Amino acid sequence: MSAKPRRGAPALRDDEEDLAMILVTGATGNVGGQAVRQLHAAGESVRALVRTPGKAAFPEGVEEVVGDLSDPASLEGAFNGADAVFLVWPLFGAETAPAVIEAAAHHTEQVVYLSSAGVDDAALEQGDAINDFHGQIELLLARSGLRWTAVRGGGFASNDLGWAERVRQGATSIATPFPGAVRSVVHEGDLAAAAVHVLTAPDGGKRHDGKKYTVTGPEILSEAERIAIVGETVGRPIGAEPMPLDEARAELIASGLPAEYADGILEAHAEFAAPGHTEELHTVQELTGEAPRTYRQWVADHLADFRP
Template identity: 40%
Template sequence: MILVTGATGTIGSEVVRRLAARGEKVRALTRDPAKARVPSGVESVPGHHRDRASVEAAMAGAQAAFLVGVFGPGEAEHDRGLVAAARAAGVRRIVKLSSIGTGDPELGVFATWHMPGEEAVRDSGLEWTILRPSSFASNTLNWAAAVREGAPAPNMMGDGKQGVVDPRDIAEIAVAALLDPAHSGRTYTLTGPETLSAHEQAAVLGEVLGRAVPLHDLSPEERREQLLSAGLGEAYADSLMAAARFISEGGNDIVAEDVPQVLGRPARTYRSWAGDHRDAFAPAD
């Protein structure tokens, strides 16, 4: 049995799908199993990473677990709790989804979000793998509504480049680490094959769609207002603002070789992702 937390999220849902396709026994932890769309044969159980009792119940009988426990500041207790629950349940192997730049003092507070969870994973005594992905290619789905309407999409990152990574590559490596002990004790930095700015991504997306994808570069004031309007607290917004500055100043202009080394093939490009998801940006009929 392999438990997948965050099972309906961007990475977790793909991990579930890939494990099920391989015939593995999978349990998906989700807030509302009745609404979760999971492959046939996958067991959905109710729970949330902030609800320790539900996590402990979901871990029962699992031999491996994919851990997704940080969605903002203040999650350290719950991130460590996932690891503690796995140990208590007798789970042998854990794979933690972290973030690129974790521990980098130049990144500011954002770099500390995953540190307690990573430390708990390394100190767990279990077989462990940590995944540190860069910016998801799927983040540009946030542009979809504007693109469909022909309006400029918001750009929070200025001209900063990032090693945009396809979530499918992250999930494929997560599955490999869940199934193969050869990945134990490794921390993988996951990027695409090139770094791209938001404007370069928009240009690629425009070529794929056959129409221009204009962007509106948000000022720092606009960025913060947008984050606060989304319901994020001031500490959360300030952390993301600092991360955006770090990126805009070139701090995440990184291409790592872990994806091709683990998968034995080149990392997928943003163009490939955009081509496979063009329907999400198509104008409404």
């Protein structure tokens, strides 16, 4: 598939090489990986940031560039020549974000940032460590001079891959701290589709500048309901049982999360379990024109993760 010309640029001669280039960070991850494939399928020139060269299987034609978001100086080659960036920020904290965004602003025009639905625009400080760094990065982008848009993800369906090992081992019940916590969890493909929609819009996405889209799935389901759907899809009944909070906290920390992140997640889930909690359902459809993928679809797409 041939790449598209630089956005807003005059027509080029056939022998001229001046193509729009979109850099994707977190390109080997859940959302970034989908964004790379969707942008490539849409005919865009894509550059994928990786820490380890040659490890990922990107579609042919995707340019791989090595860099580390915790080392802003390593990103010069990634930003140089990029017109736009889909910025996924996998670090715990925003310490290097000012230098990274400054480097982005030096070279590129537009950033679509994978943020969090928990960011509260009215708050001076966010209530937890995760939303705090997302809020800080949004503020940095707003002050950077870049054109920018936030794709604020709700709960990712991919978090439920945390159940996959137990399901593969034949569990008939999954212990979780808040089986009644409800969310409209979102397929990574829809988070990517929202970002790709903005990055590939015919006007260069200008009507999305400064917008913050809360991107979720199409249905509100409790954890117990989601566990039951996983069971139906793998072909045996699986129930949900409550896990003591201290055990859940220890499990999150053992998975590599800093303690304040584990606490933030558990506090948020206590709120999701409170009566009357509700969530956004319509952004993906309104933004992209496509219905968001259901949770059942997400499990089917990840069947290999849940089956032995």
